[in-house]
Amino acid sequence: MENDTLLKTGEVADLLGVSRQHVVDLCNRGDLPSVKIGTHRRVRRADVEEILQAHTLTYEQRKQLWLHQALLTHLLTKPDATMSLARKNIRRWSSMHRPDGKANDSLREWEKVLDDGLERTVETVLSSSPRACDLRQNSPFAGVLSQTERMAALTSFRATHDWRAA
DSSP: OOTTOEEEHHHHHHHHTSOHHHHHHHHHHTSSOOEEETTEEEEEHHHHHHHHHHOOOOHHHHHHHHHHHHTHHHHHHSHHHHHHHHHHHHHHHHTTSOTTSHHHHHHHHHHHHHHTOHHHHHHHHHOOSHHHHHHHTTOTTTTSSOHHHHHHHHHHHHHHOOGGGO
16 A cells, blocks of 8 residues: 555554544544544554554553553452542642643643543553553552552563563
């Protein structure tokens, strides 16, 4: 296929490994260029391929993703308590950061993710997209994992990820 081929949002979602709604959100925020044909969005294949080629996770990003995967059990078995703790962290931390700063932008976006429900939260926690990696830098899930769980997750991460391959 040509690089200027226009793809449907569902096709883009399949290529990026995210939901179609996430692709629509990326387009709405301007993170993914798109055009409207009638009422339908279309995305250039070249723009999708650029995202796929440009985004290789760093060692630190892989570690953050691993830790977030570790908290998934809490999120799925105790969603109300886990999301409540995340909301409490957002409220507390929002007052500690500059209102116009990047940290508060991320916290506001996390709040929207939580407001969208458990599925969207799980999708964001598991995503390796550039935006999800940025959001994990200001994750509201501090305190979900016990110190023992966190150390076990980090030990298993180190055992399975060679930092020299980063």
